[in-house]
Amino acid sequence: MKKFFVTGLLIFSALNVIGQAKNQIKFTAKIANRNSDTLVIQGKDFKKVIPINKKEVFVASFDAPKGFYVFSDGIESSRLYLKPNSVVNLTMNAKEFDETIVYKGKGVDESNFLAQQSLRNEKLEEGFSKGSDEFAVLFEAKKKADVESLEKGSFDPEFVTAMQSNFERFNQYASQEYERVSKAKKMVGKSSPDFDFENHKGGKTKLSDLKGKYVYIDLWATWCGPCRAEIPYLQKIEEKYHGKNIEFVSISVDALKDHDKWQKFVTDKQLGGIQLFSDNEWKSDFVTSYEVNGIPRFILIDPTGNVVSSDAARPSSPELQMQLDSILN
Template structure:
């Protein structure tokens, strides 16, 4: 849901008409921290251009654009940026990865910094409907108020946001909160059944990459951190490096890492190949009936990746555990008894 809202905003904004200001071109510049990049590619409606990157990481160029969201990419790194003729933007990359974020200064900075904050919101726990659905009514109301206050603070901080963004953004926020309020009662009741301390749904005799069969009961006596994923899922694959790091750091702890693929049967060989090529660790399992598997359905999983934490007695610790890339996952694992 949160990704849908964010992508809807981008698609809508890209389709808008050109709006020329005092200058009929955009100036963008900055310094890349990503190593070994000689060119940036910028793509938008009617625009596809390469920008040279100097050896020290600096770049600068002028462009004529159609007002809207553009895609800035280098190698496998990507970042969205809102451009309009008349902008004079400086991009301050926070780290080597584009996903570390970008801070903007100059003309057009407020609109882009606002979009950066909104993207961060929708990719955070506050942008995840399950964050709200698992709460009782009083806490639910308080969490909604917290989210609305945060979004309001963005608007108060970035006051000169492009009117087009403001209009589209208001619609997206309304859709998000309408979805949460409309579905709260039904989803809350479902999540109560998967609350901490409840008996976990189980899987039986799932195919193990090593050729054996594995059931959840085989893992009793250890905490079990489950990753539900698929070979076609880009966000799932983005978590792999972080998952490997977790597995390495907690190798000698009383916790077993399990990855369950929900690929369809015709992708079975693709699963085997990816496990081998990416040197995936932990216990690698293949669900019997992908999303129709009893275990998957009983956990109400309809989007991936999804992470689950189960205790040594087979009881639920967290039915929607933090991702390996999150800042809270190690706090969770470190506090296990």
């Protein structure tokens, strides 16, 4: 499960190279239920694409400076830390991405720390739905666990310094994110902001045009990997509830320069539902009203135009079908 912490705030550290000297890294990965036949390891001015071999293992040797990196299967991603002459053996199950990452070998303690920290981050995000007092308790426990875990380990000194700075940035961001989520929750039951966006089929479409039906909105972009990963699930949802009292609306927040790319993508992929193009990317009034700072983002509106959920379940989540079954059947 990929959360905002890796894709948003903490990506900065993954692109920070600490050392300048290049040292050979031996890397292998065995991934169950893989999403792709290639893995990509990326850092500042560095990119290594690793194809799967005939034994269904990702194997590569490469030179890379010491520092933070991201590995990605094209759908999800996670951070790792490479040190001189490391031997990195990764195992995981892509269906439980962060939860199953384990590194063995030489020079992998820092990478295992990052994997465990990601889980702590995700657990805190789950607390965003809690009241302020309960969240404060969870937040303090999270901060304490981060510090204690860092102090107990035998980590590279430069890694420790970088993570201490990382913690400060994370804590500030998490506080802001909790406030954003709290404000979004207050929109539930209230009239949704309207939009008036270009329709892929021609003309424009307003949210108010769809009153009388539930509206499930997908905020996405052609460049967004997690957004594209949800498309097959959304298509199945659209098929299942075809003819029901619901409209499925996808709103692209692509830049204006990518308008033609959006049009071609929708056509080539034969995307269903109502396909719209935001009038001002992330800065459109509709998007900012919901304080969207990451995509994909899903919103559910009732037939009167009121907000049912300002941060609805994804198409890939069984929770969405349960909710739609309860209101449409």
